[in-house]
Amino acid sequence: MKKRISVLLFSLCLVLTNVGFGSAANHPRNTYEVKPGDYLWKIAATYRTSVEDIKLINxxxxxxxxxxxKLRVPIMYEVVPGDTLWKLSVAFNSTVQSIKTTNHLNSNMIYAGQILRIPPKQLTMEGQYVLMTREEFKDWLFNHLFTRKIGKIQQHHTYQPSYQQFNGSNHFTLLKGMEDYHVNSMKWSTISQQLTTFPDGLVAVGRSFNKPPEGSFGLLNKSVMEEIEADALAIENVGNFDAGNNQMTAEQRETVLTVTALLMMKFGLTPSVDSITYHHWWDINSGERVLDEGEGHAVKTCPGTGFFGGNSTADAKNHFYPMVKKKMQEISAALR
Known part of the structure; x- marks a missing residue:
């Protein structure tokens, strides 16, 4: 039987909004598309939640x-035969426990005709940082819109911190450490990179996608740096991936490929030396793109001499780009 969102009016609770909570839903999978005149307080009031919850959910x-x-929002749902809390949690990006807590349920038993409030699960956030799984990042990326055109993705490795500094649970500590160095030592406005991948396969959003990266190339020529960074997104992959140092974990490897593929798809790009660029291909002082002719220039090995086969353009063309293209095809097939 087709699931249906109940159209219940909570007039006493929503006097300020003059809109019924259920009737405001415009998508059966509990996503709301922002319309002219919307702002977070208005949407939060409509769905009987808070601005902070909307921000954590999305x-x-x-x-x-x-x-x-697109924003995920809480919905009211009328149970139909065959429903279970687990099925509803999967269908509406929630959890069994949050549904039980929200609806004051003492057991997992539900019945046809019962009205449940289903809250989407919240993402893990600390300040500006959003820590996600690959699947959560895909949802986050495809639901967001951005104010800046993106034309290239920068691949970096952190070098320090390396795997030795990662303990499996200190993602935010490492991010704040990088931010502290970027702000206090490099005098940048905040953390330089938009994305950071970790050895356990998680990915964090840091710097806003709407702000260009800062300080990756052309450190001695600010105008050149700003020109290079204007349409760029920077990814820092935690670890030292110069050959003989950290061996990238399978989980992080999958995340690097998936995140890069998703960014290519989101921004309509095709993997090439122009759309996926390695730090090693640029003179860090002048901002000149030297590609494989770095002798006599100030170049780093970043993202590592062992990064997906190496850090040359040939390595990228023969190893990394084909893997990203394959991942794009896999994601596209799964979305059909």
Whole structure:
């Protein structure tokens, strides 16, 4: 039997909004598309939740929302025969425990005709940082809209911190350490990179996608640096991937490929030396793109001499780009 969202009016609770909670839903999978005149307080009031909850559910780093952006929201749902809490948690990106807690349920038993409030699960956030699984990042990326055109993805490795500094649970500590170095030592406005991947396969959003990276190339020429970074997103992969040092874990390897593929798809790019660039291909002082002709220039080995076969353009073309293309095909097939 087709699941249906109940259209219940909570007039006493929603006097300020003049909109019924259930009737405001415009998507059966509990996503709301932002319309002209919307702002977070208005949407939160409509769905009987808070601005903070909306931000945690959707991994919002600020109150900025754009027309056409998709937000996950709580919904009211009428149980139909065959439903279980587990099925509902999967269908509506929630958890069994949060459904039980929200609806004051003492057991997992539900019955046809019962009205449940289903809250989407919240993402793991600390300040501006949003820590996600690959699947959560895909949802986050495809639901968001951005104010800046993206034309290239920068691949870096952190070198320090390396695997030795990662203990499996200190993601935010490492991110804040990098931010502290970037702000206090490099004098940048915040952490330089938009994305950071970790050895356990998690990925974190740091710097806003709407702000260009800062300080990766052309350190001695600010105008050149700003020109290079204008359409770029930076990914820092935690670890030292120069040959003979950290061996990238299978989980992080999968995340690097998946995140890069998703970014290619989101921004309509095809893997090439112009769309996926390695730090090693640029003179860090002048900002000149030297590719494999780095002799006599100030170049780093970043993202590592062992990064997916190496750090040359031939290595990228023969190893990394084909893997990213394959991952894009896999994701596209799964979305059909």
């Amino acid at each position: 991994g919002l780093q600020s109150d900025l929302i754009l027309i056409g952006q």
